[in-house]
Amino acid sequence: xxxxxxxxxxxxxxxxxxxxxxxxxxxxxxxxxxxxxxxxxxxxxxxxxxxxxxxxxxxxxxxxxxxxxxxxxxxxxxxxxxxxxxxxxxxxxxxxxxxxxxxxxxxxxxxxxxxxxxxxxxxxxxxxxxxxxxxxxxxxxxxxxxxxxxxxxxxxxxxxxxxxxxxxxxxxxxxxxxxxxxxxxxxxxxxxxxxxxxxxxxxxxxxxxxxxxxxxxxxxxxxxxxxxxxxxxxxxxxxxxxxxxxxxxxxxxxxxxxxxxxxxxxxxxxxxxxxxxxxxxxxxxxxxxxxxxxxxxxxxxxxxxxxxxxxxxxxxxxxxxxxxxxxxxxx
Numbered sequence: 001x002x003x004x005x006x007x008x009x010x011x012x013x014x015x016x017x018x019x020x021x022x023x024x025x026x027x028x029x030x031x032x033x034x035x036x037x038x039x040x041x042x043x044x045x046x047x048x049x050x051x052x053x054x055x056x057x058x059x060x061x062x063x064x065x066x067x068x069x070x071x072x073x074x075x076x077x078x079x080x081x082x083x084x085x086x087x088x089x090x091x092x093x094x095x096x097x098x099x100x101x102x103x104x105x106x107x108x109x110x111x112x113x114x115x116x117x118x119x120x121x122x123x124x125x126x127x128x129x130x131x132x133x134x135x136x137x138x139x140x141x142x143x144x145x146x147x148x149x150x151x152x153x154x155x156x157x158x159x160x161x162x163x164x165x166x167x168x169x170x171x172x173x174x175x176x177x178x179x180x181x182x183x184x185x186x187x188x189x190x191x192x193x194x195x196x197x198x199x200x201x202x203x204x205x206x207x208x209x210x211x212x213x214x215x216x217x218x219x220x221x222x223x224x225x226x227x228x229x230x231x232x233x234x235x236x237x238x239x240x241x242x243x244x245x246x247x248x249x250x251x252x253x254x255x256x257x258x259x260x261x262x263x264x265x266x267x268x269x270x271x272x273x274x275x276x277x278x279x280x281x282x283x284x285x286x287x288x289x290x291x292x293x294x295x296x297x298x299x300x301x302x303x304x305x306x307x308x309x310x311x312x313x314x315x316x317x318x319x320x321x322x323x324x325x326x327x328x329x330x331x
Contacts, residue, residue: 026073026083027066027233032093037133043093044134047073048082053167054140055322057085058131060149060173061251062195062244064092066234068148069226071311079319084143086134088127088154090243097121102242120249124150127250128157132165144322146170148306149279150251153177156287157254160263169268169291170318173276173304175283176290177257182280188304191215192278196244205235213305216278220301221309261290268294269321271314273302295321 030047045065055076059067065085076083087094100121131154135143144167147155152174159169175181191212209231214222268291272284281298288296297317302310 025070026077027070034093035134035137037130037137040089040130041095042086042089042130042134044084044086046082046084046138048077049080050082052080052082053322054082054084054135054138054143056131056135056140056143056145056155057083058145058147058151058154059085059088059091060147060151061192061247062091062239062241063088063149063151064234064237066092066230066237067306069230069306069308069311071308072306072315075311075315075319079322081144081322084134084138084140086131088151088247089122089130090240090246092237096240096243097246098242100242100246102245120253121246123250124153124157124254125161127154127247128161131155132158132162135165141165142167144168144170146172146318147174148172149174149304150247152287153251153254153257156257156261156264159266159268160260163263163265166266168322169264169266170271170321171268171284171287172271172306172314173273173279173284173302174270174287175279176261176287177251177255178286178290179256181286182282184279185277188216188277192244195239196241196248202235205239206231209234209239216276216303217305218273218301218303218307218310219275221307222303222305223307223309226308258290261287262292264291267321269317270294270296271317272296272298273304273310274298274300275303278304 026047027045030045033044033046035042035044057068059065064087068085073083090096142165145155145158152171155169156171159166195208195212210227213227213231270284270288272281274281285296288294299313302313306314
């Protein structure tokens with residue numbers, strides 16, 4: 001009887017610990033939904049009050065909605081916003097395009113250098129359409145749209161092509177794609193290429209994810225424990241290298257988006273890390289210069305990642321902007 005009592009107590013303790021952990025994690029305490037957007041299944045989460053101002057978060061290359069991190073999402077929820085996140089097509093829990101080709105990254109880079117890049121399987125405009133279609137499904141007429149890295153490029157397309165749907169635009173650690181901007185550091189390219197090649201085991205996926213986070217992340221604020229926790233959670237949902245390659249094709253095919261940025265009229269905030277090895281600081285400055293009235297913020301010590309402390313620094317800029325986005329400043 002005492003043994004059974006001890007087992008029950010242990011089980012209850014484990015359950016309470018699990019529930020406490022989930023309560024600290026906005027992703028785990030909110031369900032995952034799926035929407036059919038023009039025949040493409042998009043995984044998403046919809047958090048916070050339904051009558052609050054919505055914030056749509058769009059993540060980057062090969063990344064999942066989890067990569068926004070608990071600090072960023074909880075910060076927005078605590079500020080009273082409705083937070084909508086999605087996994088882009090070919091990533092996370094959204095639909096994978098298994099029947100489409102995915103050439104080696106090195107071959108794509110060679111073709112781009114010599115001007116032979118062909119038509120991609122899909123485009124950034126297609127991914128922007130996925131996001132707008134999700135807003136339609138949720139009956140959200142207008143939203144603050146926030147994108148990181150490739151996600152920043154996607155929300156740029158939304159702001160330019162669907163201005164009536166945008167309350168404000170925030171582009172984080174992203175780029176205009178204009179020629180002549182500084183290239184990525186070789187170690188950052190190699191880390192992403194390694195991730196795109198995939199892994200044979202969960203342990204290898206976790207090790208690769210941590211290496212990518214350490215290589216391209218924020219040198220001043222990199223958090224090994226947080227990176228390990230996040231990468232484990234991402235690995236539990238799986239990873240898909242070919243999808244990352246096809247997303248990269250979409251980025252490369254979009255080319256110079258400067259004319260597109262000139263069309264944007266939404267209040268805009270551009271945030272970029274001073275230590276970004278993947279898209280150096282000049283990419284953020286150039287993006288802001290090409291969007292009328294955009295405010296540019298450079299964050300010291302921030303690389304190409306949203307670690308917990310980095311997210312706090314971004315939130316310090318983002319939350320006041322969302323509260324009064326019309327009060328944009330000069331570059």
